[in-house]
Amino acid sequence: MMKFRIYQWLLIATLAVTIGCKKDWDQHNTVSDVNSGKSLKTLMSGINNLSKFEQLLAQSSYANILGSSKSFTVFAPTNEALIALDPTITNDTSRLNKFLANHIADLRFLTTDATDTLRVLMLNGKYNNFFGKKVEEANITTADVVGSNGVIHVIDKMVPNRLNIWEIISTTNEIPALQQALLLKLNYQGFDPSKAEQTGVDPMTGLPVYKPGTGIVPRNKYWDRVYDLRNEKNQYTFFAIADDAYTTQLNTYKPFFVTGNADSTNDLAGYTIVKDFTMPGLYTQAQLPDTLLSKFGVKVPVNKANIVKTVKASNGIVYVLSNLSIAPVNKFMPIVLEGENYSGSSHDRRSNTFFRDRINSTTGLPYRDVLVSGHGVALFNLRYRLSEMPSMKFKAYWVAVNDFQTATFTQRLAPGVATSTVFPYTTVAVNNQTEVLIGEFTIASFQQVYDIFLVGANSTTAAANPVVCDYIKLVPSL
Amino acid sequence: MAQAQSQGNAKADSVKTAPQSVLVTGIIKDAATGKPAAGVRVSVAGFSADITDNDGSFSVKVPDLQAQLVVAGEGYQTRLVPLKGRKKLSVDLHSESIESVYENINMPGGNPMRSEVSAAAAQVNTNGTWDQPLEIPDALLQGRVSGLNAVRRSGAPGAGANLFLRGFNSLYGTNKPLLIVDNMIYDYNDYGESIIANNYTNPLAFIEAKDIANVTVLKDASSVYGTKGANGAIIITTSRAKQQATKIDFGMYAGANAAPTALPVLNATEYRSYLADMLQSKGLSSAAVAAMPFMIDDKSHPEYYATHNNTNWQKKVLQNSINQNYFLKVTGGDNIATYALSMGFMDNKGIIKGTDMKRYNTRFNAEMNFSQRFSGSANLSFTYNEQNLKDQGIANNTNPLFLALTKAPFYTDREVNAVGDVSPNPADVDALGIGNPTALIDLMQGYNKYYRFYGSFGFKYQISNKVSASTLFGVTYDKVRENIFIPRKGVKDDTTSNAILESRLGAQVKRLFTLYTDSRISFDNKNTKNNLKLNLGLRYQNNSAEQDIARTFNSATDELVSVQNGVSLLRQVGGSVGEWNWMNIYANAEYNYRQRFFLSLNAAMDASSRFGKQATEGIMINDIPFAVMPSVTAAWLLSSEKFMANSAISLLRLRASWSKTGNDDIGNYSSRQTYTVQSLLGMQGLVRTGIGNPALQWENVQRTNLGVDVGLLNDRLQLFADVWQNKTTKMLVYEQLPTTAGMRSVLTNNGAMQTRGIDLSVNFRAINKAHLKWDIGFNATTYKNKVTTVPGGSFETSFAGADIITKEGAAANQFFGLQANGVYATDAAAATAGLQRRMADGSLRPFTGGDVIYTDLNADKIIDANDRIVIGNPNASWIGGFSNRLSWKRFTVEALFTFSAGNDVYNYLRHQLESMNGTNNQLQSANNRWKSNGQITNMPKATYGDPMGNADFSSRWIENGAYLRLRTLSIAYNIPMSGKGMVKDMNVYLNGNNLLTFTKYLGYDPEFSANPSVFAQGIDTGLTPQFASAMFGLKLGL
Incomplete structure (x- = not known):
């Protein structure tokens, strides 16, 4: 009897302890905030006015994502905001997925994090701008509803799924036809090793060998040289001009691109026009200054009054203007050839070649130049290679510092070929550190590749035939 | 032995009865049944004796009516009955289980009745502990003696307990009580730590608890042990033959250990959300986070199956395990020699997979009478232990339990390919940099093989009836061999200044050799009134200890596991050698008048190789300093006085003692100037290691004790109370030196400390029927420690990330940190408070929502080290035990509860698991972390690297360490036997350990002791937790 009672007590005590211990942990682990312990899925069903969004989620492939782990930011449009939703989207799962994915982001972004504009990467790969209580154009009406796996912001408008600038250019008719045609003409096929199938390694070079025909990807010269307008992460402002204004510009620029082929001339002139039409960053109409500086250092005057169309893109904005003209004098920049960066020489005289670091006494700036002396060759030359030279007249200058001997000597520039006698021999005075005008020369037609030579005296005497150059400057003479 | 001797004398004396005598008659009855007790011996020491008849009556001549009768009978407790003028007596005798x-108690000077001992001493009769087969002796003592705090180190097999007797008396010296086993000092110090992280090779694991006959805890007046007696003494006596007939006992046990309840860490779902937050706060973009394999929920991803699991890592490390124990004891002999022989085997598997302990123990004790006057004894034991171990405690890359708590649950422990096929190979370190606990369980090797020979021979010559000479000579030889191998597979690399350490290999050998002698001359004069006992003796101890360690790294493959396979360039070899000698001359005199007044004087004079030559205290003999340690104790047995004749108080005794003891644990060579080898650009040379302090001496501990023993209801209720004070002077401290000294600090004797406390213990036989007996025992201790002098008034130490302050006027080891008061709910609330935190670069950063609200103690609006206050005290205000013994017919149920109250604990493990400053898995409380403005919670936000110091050492990590535990519960049944067969008696046991624990502590278990240092107490470093176990056993008596 006694034993039984003890057993009973022990049982009760065991239970009490089990419960007691559990209670301490439970108490410690309880999530004190009501919402913080719930998943976004649960939370959302508790928020008024989101039933439509919930229903759309249930219809889509994102049905369970908000109940899963990880961490999400959801911009949930209210029922009122979703009234405007195109019913074709609702009925097309892939479009619906895209639409919904534009409202959900990985990780947790609170309004307190968005004290400066946050580019939030959405699940569809697009970025939305999140600043304070605004995401894109939508206002956040209920902010920072934090759950166990992220946060919900209730918004009063849908966040539309926008095209990026390149998609606008290539797939819509938003920009004028001539420019669209030009930009698409810059397409070419490129090779991407990461997309190619490797079949082996070349035993001689150790380089990978790829299966022919793989790794070919579409590329575009504009993406390579200017900006990749498909990049969702960055924002750009893109300008397009009306066809008539474009044609006027084209005619202005055609003479600089003399080729044997009208099409080539058109394309080259066209590219020269549009290369300065993309600016990094997003300029709203209000923010747009009257002059912008392009990637190539060209001043781009923008007259807001000329804006005829504005197209918002997921990675920026496209403005169509009635006119935006840049004069050739602003477009073509002087070309500076650093003396030490020559592309080749007539003879291998590396032991006679000096790269010298000096301070220019006139400008006070440090410079590096090239000096080839004691080479023992008559008509020794250094070759400088230029590319895509427009057909126009240039003024040529150099800075050649003769501080290594007391006697003067001569050298000359030879555009095109080393034997060119367009310029006579010019005396290099002692210790002249200023720019010296050599003269003018004209390139008759557009040159894909163009060489200019610095030629030494026709002498084998060391004091007479040095070649020295800090830089050569070619200034378009327009 | 001594008892037998005195009884022999008594018999001899009883023949020549003194002329004046009074005849006393009486009746002896059994207190439980009320029936007369036959065959009980009634005697007056050194005068006369009688044995009761079947009706319990006796008649005995006494010298006068103030004499006291000794009543002793088989199965009954021995009693001293004062006549107090009575001629006719009736005595109710209790059974011996009370x-x-x-009862006789083993004391340093002999084996007197406990009532004759005026010092504070308690005895534990373990009854062979047949019902608790797995206990290690130090842990066995937990909760059984007031004043003795046994804190179990961990749940690793054989770990045992750290022992503190009446608090602590030293900061840097030992606080262990001296251990005497069979009259010889049992060295249980640790000569060099284990190479298997945070394991402790427990020398007490050599002693099989069933070999222990009894344990005396001498809390006071231990000055006969001179400078080894500062922390009191524990005197263990191993089994002897009680009778000459051959007695064979065989016990076998088998049982199970239960894995502790897993800590509630985040599961894979919760953890992934936590991880996403953490990676975001690290500054990773959402694209970078989304690209991580564990975030990609696409089954075709090659790492999908390796990163989408929900692994309970603790289950991969913790296990339920089995244990077994066999023990054989043979006792017997004849009138020339008696012997006790025992041997045993134990195999206890740990609750961490791959850990165990095997013990093979043998013991031979003999007592021989060579002639009438010349006798001898032998106590020999040899024990061999083998353990497989894993790293534990703070070893974040190699402790499998810690890895199990911090590893991401979405990983799995085996390699998995792209289509989900599981390989038997353990997975490697994961992308988050956490090793694989299973790799450590499967591939790590850590074994420890250790043995000890502990043996002594003693001889005694009875020169005359009163004078005897005895000597004891003994040897301890102890060897520990450890080997460790940590694989490269699945374990995070370690980085040193010149290499990346992939696999780690090591070996260690430790040796201890001790010679011990104890010789004495004793004088024992007994008559009816005055009893005098004198001892004069000399103890000598010669010790040498050696430790050799080799560590190498990066063996070619994980199959090459022994230490010579490492890269020779990375080899590390080290060790230590220590030799020291101790001599102790002691004298004690014990006098009592009519066994009512007791007075005892003790003194010891110690010399030790450790003492500095210029020690300021003590006396110099031949330029050698000798420490002088006197003590005096007195007691008065009031209840034997005439004026107490009609009192209901059956026992009343007052005790007082004062003693001075010393602590010689000051380092073998600390008082000398030493040099160490150093290489400078390839040149070898010797440099000084610190400053030798030739005045360095032993620490003094002065103990004062006042006690009272009360017995009521014919001693059914007994109460023992002691008020005590320990005062340490000349305490070792590290004194800071000026920078011009070229050394940081020097060890001096300039500290002082005191501890005051109360010990209480109560025994009560609640039910005393023939077939039903219920004994309740309760003991408790409280003490307060106070540092009285340390250089500079205070200093700080740190352990496991905790700052500990030692400050004059307060306890020596208080936790010192920031005071946390919750979490700022909003940025606005934080801005209103206006507090800032200093960053590593010196700049200030304001607290924001989700940061911890720290108290700005100095009101300078900056939270830094100056805002720290005392946030906890690891010393318990009450510790003790509560025991129950219920016997009903042939059943016996014993239950022992232990408790600790009022102690604060620094939960290092929870600190690690709630820091929320990295990608380690956390406790489920991390779900409650602050996430957005307005959220009211007590868990701060999760931030990578924790720049605001939300996880700094603060009151957040200090918890109440109080607990009440059902330490053991055992049920024994004595099976009735005819007695005709070979088996004379048979008992079955059912035993449970740690079955219940009541605590609010948020960890595996509130009991742990990372190391014996004062500064490591109350810090949960995540050692293997205590666990519950149950066993079934059978004992056969042949």
């Missing part, structure tokens, strides 16, 4: 103050 603790009695009249």
Whole structure:
């Protein structure tokens, strides 16, 4: 009897302890905030006015994502905001997925994090701008509803799924036809090793060998040289001009691109026009200054009054203007050839070649130049290679510092070929550190590749035939 | 032995009865049944004796009516009955299972009745502990003796307990009580730590608890042990033959250990959300986070199956395990020699997979009478232990349990390919940099093989009836061999200044050799009134200890596991050698008048190789300093006085003692100037290691004790109370030196400390029927420690990330940190408070929502080290035990509860698991972390690297460490036997350990002791937790 009672007590005590211990942990682990312990899925069903969004989620492939782990930011449009939703989207799962994915982001972004504009990467790969209580154009009406796996912001408008600038250019008719045609003409096929199938390694070079025909990807010269307008992460402002204004510009620029082929001339002139039409960053109409500086250092005057169309893109904005003209004098920049960066020489005289670091006494700036002396060759030359030279007249200058001997000597520039006698021999005075005008020369037609030579005296005497150059400057003479 | 001797004398004396005598008659009855007790011996020491008849009556001549009768019978407790003028007596005798103050107790100077001992001493009769087969002796003592705090180190097999007797008396010296086993000092110090992280090779694991006959805890007046007696003494006596007939006992046990309840860490779902937050706060973009394999929920991803699991890592490390134990004891002999022989085997598997302990123990004790006057004894034991171990405690890359708590649950422990096929190979370190606990369980090797020979021979010559000479000579030889191999597979690399350490290999050998002698001359004069006992003796101890360690790294493959396979360039070899000698001359005199007044004087004079030559205290003999340690104790047995004749108080005794003891644990060579080898650009040379302090001496501990023993209801209720004070002077401290000294600090004797406390213990036989007996025992201790002098008034130490302050006027080891008061709910609330935190670069950063609200103690609006206050005290205000013994017919149920109250604990493990400053898995409380403005919670936000110091050492990590535990519960049944067969008696046991624990502590278990240092107490470093176990056993008596 006694034993039984003890057993009973022990049982009760065991239970009490089990419960007691559990209670301490439970108490410690309880999530004190009501919402913080719930998943976004649960939370959302508790928020008024989101039933439509919930229903759309249930219809889509994102049905369970908000109940899963990880961490999400959801911009949930209210029922009122979703009234405007195109019913074709609702009925097309892939479009619906895209639409919904534009409202959900990985990780947790609170309004307190968005004290400066946050580019939030959405699940569809697009970025939305999140600043304070605004995401894109939508206002956040209920902010920072934090759950166990992220946060919900209730918004009063849908966040539309926008095209990026390149998609606008290539797939819509938003920009004028001539420019669209030009930009698409810059397409070419490129090779991407990461997309190619490797079949082996070349035993001689150790380089990978790829299966022919793989790794070919579409590329575009504009993406390579200017900006990749498909990049969702960055924002750009893109300008397009009306066809008539474009044609006027084209005619202005055609003479600089003399080729044997009208099409080539058109394309080259066209590219020269549009290369300065993309600016990094997003300029709203209000923010747009009257002059912008392009990637190539060209001043781009923008007259807001000329804006005829504005197209918002997921990675920026496209403005169509009635006119935006840049004069050739602003477009073509002087070309500076650093003396030490020559592309080749007539003879291998590396032991006679000096790269010298000096301070220019006139400008006070440090410079590096090239000096080839004691080479023992008559008509020794250094070759400088230029590319895509427009057909126009240039003024040529150099800075050649003769501080290594007391006697003067001569050298000359030879555009095109080393034997060119367009310029006579010019005396290099002692210790002249200023720019010296050599003269003018004209390139008759557009040159894909163009060489200019610095030629030494026709002498084998060391004091007479040095070649020295800090830089050569070619200034378009327009 | 001594008892037998005195009884022999008594018999001899009883023949020549003194002329004046009074005849006393009486009746002896059994207190439980009320029936007369036959065959009970009634005697007056050194005068006369009688044995009761079947009706329990006796008649005995006494010198006068103030004499005291000694009543002793088989199965009954021995009693001292004062006549107090009575001629006719009736005595109710209790059975021997009740603790009695009249039982004999093993003391340093002999084997007197406990009532004759005026020092504070308690005895534990373990009854062979047949019902608790797995206990290690130090842990066995937990909760059984007031004043003795046994804190179990961990749940690793054989770990045992750290022992503190009446608090602590030293900061840097030992606080262990001296251990005497069979009259010889049992060295249980640790000579060099284990190479298997945070394991402790427990020398007490060599002693099989069933070999222990009894344990005396001498809390006071231990000055006969001179400078080894500062922390009191524990005297263990191993089994002897009680009778000459051959007695064979065989016990076999088998049982199970239960894995502790897993800590509630985040599961894979919760953890992934936590991880996403953490990676975001690290500054990773959402694209970078989304690209991580564990975030990609696409089954075709090659790492999908390796990163989408929900692994309970603790289950991969913790296990339920089995244990077994066999023990054989043979006792017997004849009138020339008696012997006790025992041997045993134990195999206890740990609750961490791959850990165990095997013990093979043998013991031979003999007592021989070579002639009438010349006798001898032998106590020999040899024990061999083998353990497989894993790293534990703070070893974040190699402790499998810690890895199990911090590893991401979405990983799995085996390699998995792209289509989900599981390989038997353990997975490697994961992308988050956490090793694989299973790799450590499967591939790590850590074994420890250790043995000890502990043996002594003693001889005694009875020169005359009163004078005897005895000597004891003994040897301890102890060897520990450890080997460790940590694989490269699945374990995070370690980086040193010149290499990346992939696999780690090591070996260690430790040796201890001790010679011990103890010789004495004793004088024992007994008559009816005055009893005098004198001892004069000399103890000598010669010790040498050696430790050799080799560590190498990066063996070619994980199959090459022994230490010579490492890269020779990375080899590390080290060790230590220590030799020291101790000599102790001691004298003690014990006098009592009519066994009512007791006075004892003790003194010891110690010399030790450790003492500095210029020690300021003590006396110099031949330029050698000798420490002088006197003590005096007195007691008065009031209840034997005439004026107490009609009192209901059956026992009343007052005790007082004062003693001075010393602590010689000051380092073998600390008082000398030493040099160490150093290489400078390839040149070898010797440099000084610190400053030798030739005045360095032992620490003094002065103990004062006042006690009272009370017995009521014919001693059914007994109460023992002591008020005590320990005062340490000349305490070792590290004194800071000026920078011009070229050394940081020097060890001096300039500290002082005191501890005051109360010990209480109560025994009560609640039910005393023939077939039903219920004994309740309760003991408790409280003490307060106070540092009285340390250089500079205070200093700080740190352990496991905790700052500990030692400050004059307060306890020596208080936790010192920031005071946390919750979490700022909003940025606005934080801005209103206006507090800032200093960053590593010196700049200030304001607290924001989700940061911890720290108290700005100095009101300078900056939270830094100056805002720290005392946030906890690891010393318990009450510790003790509560025991129950219920016997009903042939059943015996014993239950022992232990408790600790009022102690604060620094939960290092929870600190690690709630820091929320990295990608380690956390406790489920991390779900409650602050996430957005307005959220009211007590868990701060999760931030990578924790720049605001939300996880700094603060009151957040200090918890109440109080607990009440059902330490053991055992049920024994004595099976009735005819007695005709070979088996004479048979008992079955059912035993449970740690079955219940009541605590609010948020960890595996509130009991742990990372190391014996004062500064490591109350810090949960995540050692293997205590676990519950249950066993079934059978004992056969042949």
